[in-house]
Amino acid sequence: MDKNAKIYVAGHHGLVGSAIWHNLSDKGYINLIGKTHRELDLLDGVAVRNFFDEEQPEYVILAAAHVGGIMANSIYRADFIYKNLQIQQNVIGESFRHKVKKLLFLGSTCIYPRDAVQPMKESELLTGPLEYTNEPYAIAKIAGLKMCESFNLQYGTNYIAVMPTNLYGPNDNFDLERSHVLPAMIRKIHLAHCLKEGNMEAICKDLSLRPVEGVNGSCSKEEILAILKKYGISETEVILWGTGKPLREFLWSEEMADASVFVMEHVDFKDTYSQGNKDVRNCHINIGTGKEISIKGLAELIVKIVGYRGKLNFDSSKPDGTMRKLTDPGKLHELGWHHKIEIEEGVQRMYEWYLG
Numbered sequence: 001m002d003k004n005a006k007i008y009v010a011g012h013h014g015l016v017g018s019a020i021w022h023n024l025s026d027k028g029y030i031n032l033i034g035k036t037h038r039e040l041d042l043l044d045g046v047a048v049r050n051f052f053d054e055e056q057p058e059y060v061i062l063a064a065a066h067v068g069g070i071m072a073n074s075i076y077r078a079d080f081i082y083k084n085l086q087i088q089q090n091v092i093g094e095s096f097r098h099k100v101k102k103l104l105f106l107g108s109t110c111i112y113p114r115d116a117v118q119p120m121k122e123s124e125l126l127t128g129p130l131e132y133t134n135e136p137y138a139i140a141k142i143a144g145l146k147m148c149e150s151f152n153l154q155y156g157t158n159y160i161a162v163m164p165t166n167l168y169g170p171n172d173n174f175d176l177e178r179s180h181v182l183p184a185m186i187r188k189i190h191l192a193h194c195l196k197e198g199n200m201e202a203i204c205k206d207l208s209l210r211p212v213e214g215v216n217g218s219c220s221k222e223e224i225l226a227i228l229k230k231y232g233i234s235e236t237e238v239i240l241w242g243t244g245k246p247l248r249e250f251l252w253s254e255e256m257a258d259a260s261v262f263v264m265e266h267v268d269f270k271d272t273y274s275q276g277n278k279d280v281r282n283c284h285i286n287i288g289t290g291k292e293i294s295i296k297g298l299a300e301l302i303v304k305i306v307g308y309r310g311k312l313n314f315d316s317s318k319p320d321g322t323m324r325k326l327t328d329p330g331k332l333h334e335l336g337w338h339h340k341i342e343i344e345e346g347v348q349r350m351y352e353w354y355l356g
Contacts, residue, residue: 001029001059001102001264001265003028003029003030004030004031005029005031005058005059006031006033006055006056006057006058006059007024007029007031007032007033007057007058007059007060007061008032008033008034008055008057008059008060008061009021009024009032009033009034009061009063010035010042010060010061010062010063010064010087010091011062011063011064011065012032012034012035012063013034013036013171014063014064014065014171015167015168015169015170015171015172015173015253016063016065016106016164016167016253016256016257017034017061017063017064018170018171019169019170019171019253019254019256019257020061020063020257020260020261021034022254022257023254023257023258023260023261024261027261033055033057035051042064042086042087042090042091043083043086043087043090044090045086045089045090045093048090048091048094049090049094049097051094052094052095052097052098053098056098057095057098057100058100058101059100059101059102059103059264060091060095060100060102060103060104061103061104061106061260061264062087062088062091062092062103062104062105062106062144063106064087064091065084065087065106066079066080066083066084066087066137067137067173067180068080068173068178068179068180069178069179069180069181069184070133070134070181070241070319070321071177071178071241072177072178073133073134073136073137074133074319077135077136078136080134080136080137080140081136081137081139081140084137084140084141084144085140085143088105088140088143088144088147089147092105092144092147092148092151092159095159096151096155096157100157101158102158102159102160102264103148103157103158103159103160104159104160104161104162104260104263104264105144105145105147105148105159105160105161105162106161106162106164106260107141107142107144107145107161107162107163107164107284108137108138108141108163108164109163109164109165109166109249109286109288109325109327110130110131110134110137110138110141110322110325111125111130111138111141111142111145111163112124112125112130112325113126113127113128113129113130114128114129114130114131114132114322115128115129116128116325118324118325118326119290119326119327119328120286120325120326120327120328121286121328121330121331122163122282122283122284122285122286122328122331123282125142125281125282125284126142131321131322133319133321134321141163144161145161145163145283145284147159148160148161148283148284149161149280149281149283149284152269152283153280157269158268158269159269160263160264160267160268160269160272160285161283161284161285162259162260162263162284162285162286162287163284163285163286163287163327164251164256164259164287164288165249165250165251165286165287165288165289165325165327166180166181166182166248166249166250166251166325167180167250167251167252167253167256168180168182168183168250168251168252168253168346168347168350169252169253169254169346169349169350169353170253170254170353171253172253172350174186174187174210174354175210175212176188176212176231177212177213181248181295181298182250182298182347182350183350183354185240185298185299185302186302186306186347186350186351186354187206187210187354188231188232188233188238188240189238189299189302189303189306189308189312190206190306190308190351190354190355191203191206191228191233191238192233192234192237192238192308192310193306193307193308193309193310194206195228195233195234195235196235196236196308196309196310200221200224203217203224203228204216204217204218204224205217207219207224212227212231213227215227232315235310236310236311237310237311237312237313238308238310238311238312238313239313239314239315240295240299240312240313240314240315241314241315241318241319241320242295242314242315242316242318242319242320242321243296243314243316243320244294244295244296244299244314245294245295245296245320245323246294246295246320246321246322246323246324246325247292247293247294247295247323247324247325247326248292248293248294248295248298248325249288249289249290249291249292249293249325249326249327250289250293250298250343250346251287251288251289251339252339252341252346252349254341255339255340255341256287258337259287259332259337259339260287262335262336262337263285263335263337266335266336267285267335269283271335272284272285272331285331285332285335286327286328286329286331286332287327287329287332288326288327288328288329288339289327289329289339289342290326290327290328290329291326291342291343292324292326293343295320296314298343298347299312300312301343301344301347302347302351305347305348305351306351
């Protein structure tokens with residue numbers, strides 16, 4: 001890509017999009033386009049078409065998505081499939097109509113079957129049933145990668161789909177109802193630590209920055225303690241969902257961004273599959289570390305970094321989700337990219353960022 005090329009980053013304020021935006025900027029790309037949700041609703045097909053008509057981007061990075069953790073995925077099933085399908089349909093469709101040179105579609109490793117062979121190669125796609133709790137989201141992301149693959153095969157486009165593992169980093173979502181597991185645990189353990197230390201000032205500051213169900217730092221102590229208790233946070237313990245036994249892989253978001261920009265700069269559709277294959281499929285690329293940690297082990301790491309001295313307990317009546325979900329990043333390694341930041345360093349960075 002030329003450094004002056006017009007690049008549209010959809011979702012540039014989110015965890016994924018903001019990291020990609022900063023990576024592109026740091027590498028000298030000077031013609032980046034980003035629109036907030038208020039400026040451009042990607043669910044609105046007419047608005048998306050008008051945006052493409054006006055801006056005429058040469059490259060598109062589709063990092064916008066409706067995302068959340070296991071609780072949100074379980075409750076808002078219709079939202080997760082409808083909104084993601086709509087965003088993908090609008091952005092990929094307009095990219096095709098406007099002859100975008102290259103598009104990067106970001107999915108998720110939840111596309112793989114619940115009982116996929118571990119570590120998961122790209123070839124595990126559609127080999128078995130999905131994890132029930134995030135099935136609607138996974139189906140939407142599978143549709144997106146198949147849309148990219150199908151446009152490439154029928155029309156000769158250059159749309160690349162990448163499937164990052166669990167991400168965490170600056171600008172993550174720390175909402176206790178909708179966030180992913182790692183930021184949710186960091187916030188819960190931080191609040192439990194403040195409560196254990198009797199530091200209500202820090203708790204009020206936290207809730208003022210990120211209110212929980214309308215409860216902020218100006219509410220009464222009784223209201224604050226009640227909402228914290230609802231989410232498993234008390235003066236003596238913090239309770240996390242599940243058994244703590246599932247294993248998870250985590251990738252620092254800025255490294256995911258670096259891998260994504262690497263793919264945009266160096267990888268074409270023809271590089272994503274074996275040229276001799278009769279049936280071209282599984283052209284997506286895993287982005288991950290190939291390393292994993294148990295949820296309990298992660299929680300204990302966060303406890304150590306935060307300095308929390310209360311009890312850490314797990315509620316086994318709550319769902320665990322998939323017991324193991326480890327990617328095989330071999331294809332990406334062969335293409336020339338490897339991760340550098342390990343989980344211990346990443347969690348330390350994440351907590352420092354959260355504290356501001």
